[in-house]
Amino acid sequence: MDRHGYWNRILHVGLGDGRTWVEEPGDRFFRRYAGGRGLIAHYLLTQVPRGADPLGPDNILIFAPGVVTGAPVPGAGRHSVGAKSPLTGGFGESESGGYWGAELKRAGWDAVVVHGASPAPVYLWINDGAVELRDARHLWGRVTGDVEEAIVAELGDARIRVAQIGPAGENLVRFACIANDLNEVAGRTGMGAVMGSKRLKAIAVRGRTPVKIADPPGLTALAKWVSSTMDQKHRAFHEFGTGAAMQGKSLEGGMPVLNYRLGAADSVARVDAVAVRDQIRVKMTSCYACSVRCKKVVHIEPTEEAARAASDTVYKGRAKVGVDPGGRYRVDPRYGGPEYESLAALGVNLGLDDLIAICKSNELCNALGMDTVSLGATLAWAMECFEKGVLTLEDTGGVPLRFHDADGVVGLVEMIAHRRGVGDLLAEGSERAARRLGRGAEAFLTTVKGLEMAMHDPRHMPIMRASYLLAPTGGDHMRQSGNRNGLRNQVGLCHFLAYDDAQALQILEAVTGWEVTPEELVATAHRGLTLARLFNLREGFGRADDRLPARFSDPLPKHAGLTPEQQDTIVTDYYIEQGWDAATGVPTTETIRALEIEDDAAHAVTRDTQPATREERDDMAQLRIPLDAARFATGLTWKDYMAQMGDTRARTEDNYQKAVLTDEERKFFAGITQVRHVLMLAENWCGDVHRNSPLIASICETMPGCELRVFFRDQNLDLTDCFLNHGFRSIPIVVFFDKDWNELGRWIERAHAATAKVAGIRARTLDAAPKDQQDAAMAEYRKLVTAEYDVPGGPLWRAAAAEVRLLLETRLGLAPKA
Structure with missing residues (x-):
């Protein structure tokens, strides 16, 4: 076709x-x-x-x-x-x-x-x-x-x-x-x-073959619209690239300065995109097929003579090459020039007003291959640590880490790229470096989910709050968590072009020939975001990670800090918009089915390794798992397991009554005949076993011909170590096998919804309590966790049943097809 x-x-x-x-x-x-x-x-x-x-x-x-x-x-x-x-x-x-x-x-x-x-x-x-x-x-x-x-x-x-x-x-x-x-x-x-x-x-x-286009005249019309509306829509980008609004941002009190502490700097006009144009820029260039041409190119020589020679020979007198008045640096035009994020991260946020040195640091980052945003934010964190005495000259090998030191920053760029001296610590990024350092260094971080935030203060810019809180990558500023930019990310369309949603739809139709509705565009954006969310959940992230660092609860001179309650409202509203559980951010089964990502979601549910093919997966399972009919028969039946539980038996029996399956769940599991053996690894003392093993027992009792056997984890480490959870021996471990002992899938510990819920409770109790109140906090923590399971048939039971159902649907080829 x-x-x-x-x-x-x-x-x-x-x-x-x-x-x-x-x-x-x-x-x-x-x-x-x-x-x-x-x-x-x-x-x-x-x-x-x-x-x-x-x-x-x-x-x-x-x-x-x-x-x-x-x-x-x-x-x-x-x-x-x-x-x-x-x-x-x-x-x-x-x-x-x-x-x-x-x-x-x-x-x-x-x-x-x-x-x-x-x-x-x-x-x-x-x-x-x-x-x-x-x-x-x-x-x-x-x-x-x-x-x-x-x-x-x-x-x-x-x-x-x-x-x-x-x-x-x-x-x-x-x-x-x-x-x-x-x-x-x-x-x-x-x-x-x-x-x-x-x-x-x-x-x-x-490549030598043009991409095939379904409607070339329609696409050409949209391309002409961009060039014909340059002055109205894209003049600022065409003239300056990014960074022309830095003075306005500073006047409004929202400029990141000295590790996001001040909001304004008198020196901004010396290092913004206007200064770049007037002093050191030699031309603007473009990306593929783009008439906007928003990319800066700077050229700096260390002497007047070298600058004049370059102006005459390279640019034929049409551009003036910049000069470093200190004779320190040459900046190679092959590496372009600094955009806003670099001007801010390597400039004003470090207290710098030396445009030449900022451009040199930016050039080095492109030559050595480093992200200017994370680099600048990591340096700002380290400089504040040094300022507060948390990092000392002994820690840095005698290298002072001071704000306002432009040449020092240039030197640090190379130290970090080559992991020399203190550069080895800083090459880990600010959050990992803070953990390694200790001493309260985490108080000065500006990271979300481990990624350094970009140079737009959410206290000043409400539009950035959801982006930082909920972008799947962490502290990202491109508003990729929204429908507009989420879609453009997936189809390969620049965020800066002023196409409205209708024009983006027209471009997609003109290129592909698909008949696309606005609703499908939204679904496409949601699909990408939901898939990324599932990956993060699988890797241990949850609602507790959808949080700004403590610094942003503090006020700026012109802007209030952001309270936990404000952040929680943004997060909850976003979860609902995406079709995720409002409390935990776990995508609902209905959303997964509507987005047609059941197969992908199964890999988030099972925590399994790569299933290249069914045959390969089963062969690996057989080689890996020391289990056969004789070994399986040595395990405890559910009845025998309950009988030996002692003082934890009443609690588990109570949960067995509360975890009763719904009629619809019972109907589904009653139709599963392929699962013949279920292995559960458990220990009597474990709360997750008390809460979740009764539900698993109910599911196994409902599946015809299915036999459940329980093994104690610590007495069967050869089995346990086949199913490590991120390197840990989590319990309960539940593994489903067919009649030939081929592994069909596994479910470990608890539902994702429960993990997120427990993390939130811990953040409010144990993590928030002073050291002298930890016993009381632990009691409150246990009380609140238990309360989540007190409601018979409640949402956490349903979430666990839904995960097991989705696992079996996918692995047995029963997932509904669109």
Whole structure:
């Protein structure tokens, strides 16, 4: 059939054995996931084991354009990169512009999924449909500009596009980025560290086939609208890029200054985008097919003579090259120039007004491959720690970490990228560094879910509150948690273009030929966000993590702090909007079915490892689990288990009555005949066993021909260690087998809804209580947790039953099909 906007070709690369293969997932796959976050979350849920080391070979790295990427229309140059984040331990994703994503689409590929790790440095060469892994040992350790020149010369084609890591990625700096076209970066969540852990230095791409468009005249009309309305819609971006509004932000009291403490700085006018234009900018450039041209390029030389020579020879007198009056730095124009986030993170938030040094730090970040936002926020945290005496010269190896020290920041950029001295601590990111340091250092953090917040203060900007609280990646400012930007992320359309929702729909229809409704666009955005939420839940995140750091409860001079109650209201309203449980943020079964993601959701429910095929999964289970009919028969029946419980028996029997199945649940489980053996690992003292084992017993009693046997965890560690929960021996462990002892799936500990609920109760009691009140707090904690299960047939029982049902539906092929 004729396809438009996508090729139905996903490239998989196995670095461990050098194997490549092509997946053709079908048209429904692309209509469902579109690209970007949706595609990334799908592969993370289905291909990455729960609890996998983000810097280990079990993690995967996904390069995911969208169905619009590569179309000849402004804004269609976007792609996303995703993996489990080494910075946060959760859903990792970052977007980039430029030309690389469009080039990948023109080469005939919809995405690249990288598996495993190479034994030696390599780079991937994609030449249309030809794919080759090439030796990169001669490139390892070199900065991005030199690497791009070397690859282009080696392959002999000046039109090749390169996405790559710098030395920071090689050294596993946890906020290392992936740079493409030298001045565009997938900056957030540490994707460069994942690429470095795989010893993949770069992906070079050359494509020669235009992306097929369903309605070229319709798309051309939208492209002409952008250029014809430049003055009305995009003039500020065209003239300045980002950062022109910094003076206004400061006057309003919302500028991040000295680690988000002040809200304003007199020096802002010396380092904003207007100053960049007037002093050091030589031109503006664009991303693929875009007429807005919003990307700054700066060029600075250390002497007047060198600047004049560059102006005359490089720019033919049409641009004035900047000069460092101190004669310190040259800033290479290949690396573009600083956008707002960099001007703020590496500038005013560190107390700096030295524009030359800020540009040098930005250039180094692009050359070495580091996220300027996390870098700047980590430095601001460290400087406040140093100011307060929490970090000392003894800790830093004699390096002072002071605000207002521009040259010191330039030096620290290189120390962090190479993990030298105190740079090794700071390369972990601020939250991990604070944990390692202790001494109250966490009080100065500006992280959400482990990701440093960007340079927009939520006390000043209400529109940013939900973004920081609820973005699946953590402290992200791109409002990716909303429908508009959530959709654009997945289809590959720039957030900055002033298309309204109707125009975004027209672009998608013109490119793909799909007949799309506004409701489908919303569902697409919700699908990506819900998939990412499921991944985070599986990796241990919950409502307690949807919280701003303590700093933002403090007021600014012109803005009030944000109370926990304000934050809770935003979070609850958002959960409801997304179709998630209002208390816990766990997607409901109805939402999962409506979004057609039952198969993906099963991997969040089961905490299982990659099920490449049913046969492989079952074979691995048989080899891994020391269980057969004879061993199974040694376990306790439910009746015998209850009889030996002693003083915990009454509590468990009471829960057995409260956990009674609904009629609809009983009907479903009564129709399951494939489950013949159920293993439960338990201990009498465990509260989760008292609360959840009765429900499991009821389910097993309802399934025809099903036999449940209970084993004590600590007496059967060979069984227990087959089912570790993120490295821990959690209980209860429930494993379902068919008649031939093939594992059908597993359910561990408690429902996701219960985990989130318990975390919230703990935050209000044990975590909030002073040390001298911990006994009373523990009593209150236990009382509140018990109360959640006091209602017969209550929501936590239903959540557990729904998870087991979804697990069995999916693994037995019973999930409803759209």
